[in-house]
Amino acid sequence: MPRFSKATVAAPKPAVRGAAPASQVEAWTPIRPQTLVDQVGDSIIAQAARGAILPGDRIVESELAKKLGVSRVPVRESLRILESQGIVLNEPYKGIRLRPVTNDRVRDLVEARTALETTAAQRAVAAGRNRGAALAPLRAALAEIRASAARREPYGFAAADTDFHRALCRLGGNGVLVDMWETLARQMTIIFGLATLKKPMKAIVDEHTQLLGDLESGDIARITASLHEHITVMNMAVDYEAILAARRAERARASAA
Numbered sequence: 492m493p494r495f496s497k498a499t500v501a502a503p504k505p506a507v508r509g510a511a512p513a514s515q516v517e518a519w520t521p522i523r524p525q526t527l528v529d530q531v532g533d534s535i536i537a538q539a540a541r542g543a544i545l546p547g548d549r550i551v552e553s554e555l556a557k558k559l560g561v562s563r564v565p566v567r568e569s570l571r572i573l574e575s576q577g578i579v580l581n582e583p584y585k586g587i588r589l590r591p592v593t594n595d596r597v598r599d600l601v602e603a604r605t606a607l608e609t610t611a612a613q614r615a616v617a618a619g620r621n622r623g624a625a626l627a628p629l630r631a632a633l634a635e636i637r638a639s640a641a642r643r644e645p646y647g648f649a650a651a652d653t654d655f656h657r658a659l660c661r662l663g664g665n666g667v668l669v670d671m672w673e674t675l676a677r678q679m680t681i682i683f684g685l686a687t688l689k690k691p692m693k694a695i696v697d698e699h700t701q702l703l704g705d706l707e708s709g710d711i712a713r714i715t716a717s718l719h720e721h722i723t724v725m726n727m728a729v730d731y732e733a734i735l736a737a738r739r740a741e742r743a744r745a746s747a748a
Contacts, residue, residue, distance in 0.1 A: 531569035540684025546592040611663030628658035640692035649684035
């Protein structure tokens, strides 16, 4: 496999001043070059979201470096970062493993997510950032969710799902809240991907479409209920432990064949 190379991105041109009201200021997402370390991390998340590597699986540095066609240095650094983000565990005598996913763990994650995203949505409405151009990043993420669903691509779908909720949090205008949310982001991408192994992608697309409409309405009670339904209720309806057990059984059958 060819080696990855550093991406070079030209600096964006300065935004042109316009007459749009402050509540509808364009939301820009910073662009940054991807290093080998970034790309190794993204590859691990992608394989986990697709169910190619499963929670609890051991990740061997030398084997991963060989598969990706890179040296062990960026792999080691990437695994260190993923450990700090709660994606992998490094335990004495056991090595590095993808963090186990249990229904209790998912429940804890969605409880934190619901609190953060509900606060962000309330702040966005109060600041008038819930309509017009301010929602452009959410619409773009929703378009990518739909496109990934059409391609039946779990990782692209999960990454776009994460981008949608990241954009929602940024609308709140609270940097501390966004930083807290980002500590959960990659764990959520894996969970979003695993959910597609059981739950129809169209249903998830419909949930995001409904959530965007509710946010644009500005009705706080409606938005709060929509977030609770989408994040808490819908995730608790998915048995992640059963999904993983079925995936392991499927993998065992394939290995035995």
